[in-house]
Amino acid sequence: MKKHKHGLAAGDIQPASPDWTIPQGWENYTDTEHATWKTLFERQCKLLPGRACDEFVAGMQDLPMGAEQIPDFDEVNEVLLKRTGWQIVAVPGLVPDDVFFNHLANRRFPSGNFIRRPDELDYLEEPDVFHDVFGHVPMLMNPAIADFIQAYGEGGLRAQQLGFLPQLARVYWYTIEFGLLKQRGELRLFGAGIASSFTESQFCLDSDSPNRIRFDLERVMRTLYRIDDFQETYFVIRDLDELLEFTQIDFAPLYERAQAAPELQPGQILPTDEVFHRGTGAYHRKAQAH
Numbered sequence: 001m002k003k004h005k006h007g008l009a010a011g012d013i014q015p016a017s018p019d020w021t022i023p024q025g026w027e028n029y030t031d032t033e034h035a036t037w038k039t040l041f042e043r044q045c046k047l048l049p050g051r052a053c054d055e056f057v058a059g060m061q062d063l064p065m066g067a068e069q070i071p072d073f074d075e076v077n078e079v080l081l082k083r084t085g086w087q088i089v090a091v092p093g094l095v096p097d098d099v100f101f102n103h104l105a106n107r108r109f110p111s112g113n114f115i116r117r118p119d120e121l122d123y124l125e126e127p128d129v130f131h132d133v134f135g136h137v138p139m140l141m142n143p144a145i146a147d148f149i150q151a152y153g154e155g156g157l158r159a160q161q162l163g164f165l166p167q168l169a170r171v172y173w174y175t176i177e178f179g180l181l182k183q184r185g186e187l188r189l190f191g192a193g194i195a196s197s198f199t200e201s202q203f204c205l206d207s208d209s210p211n212r213i214r215f216d217l218e219r220v221m222r223t224l225y226r227i228d229d230f231q232e233t234y235f236v237i238r239d240l241d242e243l244l245e246f247t248q249i250d251f252a253p254l255y256e257r258a259q260a261a262p263e264l265q266p267g268q269i270l271p272t273d274e275v276f277h278r279g280t281g282a283y284h285r286k287a288q289a290h
């Protein structure tokens with residue numbers, strides 16, 4: 001599966017409004033599009049018990065989101081705003097970094113209003129409504145994640161000015177998109193990129209191939225990631241409150257050290273890592289051979 005990333009060169013597309021938001025246009029979805037949502041939703045709901053963390057499951061339960069149709073953003077926002085002050089806003093696709101960060105800093109999560117094609121269920125060029133709403137919104141119901149992503153938006157605007165965007169983006173990637181955590185002694189997923197992916201929600205927890213390593217902020221800032229395939233390494237946070245602790249830290253000295261140190265390859269393990277599972281690397285070796 002091809003992975004999305006946030007960030008777009010200025011001038012690629014002309015936005016309809018300065019903040020790039022558009023109406024969701026819920027009434028324009030076709031039966032086929034609702035059916036695609038249903039297929040994805042049902043497939044994922046079978047996989048997530050025992051894999052998704054408790055907070056994801058709880059968030060999902062409290063949201064007006066079901067299999068039958070693509071959720072109406074207004075209905076979702078009614079619940080989400082009351083819970084954590086967040087809302088989703090519709091966008092036509094990727095938006096420029098500064099626009100993205102500005103939305104997050106103001107507790108607005110930009111969500112693609114379109115859905116992938118039914119014959120390309122596992123191919124995502126840009127985040128669509130299933131990734132953004134199914135993957136991200138249940139976690140936005142959690143107060144720790146709500147504060148962390150807002151702080152990430154504020155930090156993103158700062159990092160952009162300081163020239164440390166790659167270092168900060170890796171933190172987001174390895175937590176909000178592909179993060180794991182420990183719950184009752186077992187690994188669980190909370191990242192939206194894996195929660196919304198049929199193949200990777202299994203791979204990240206069940207496969208022997210990837211590394212699973214204890215999350216360390218500065219180490220993660222140095223670690224390259226894959227946007228075109230499954231991750232070679234997943235990082236495991238203690239619990240969601242650990243993310244909340246990061247909002248209290250000044251990242252500037254960490255950025256400096258991380259940028260000065262060598263970049264780490266996606267599958268690399270350091271002697272200082274706390275390794276929960278040393279991956280065989282078999283999956284990516286095979287993928288590279290083709």
Ligand SMILES: [Fe+2]
Nearest residue numbers: 127177192193
């Ligand atoms: Fe995402």
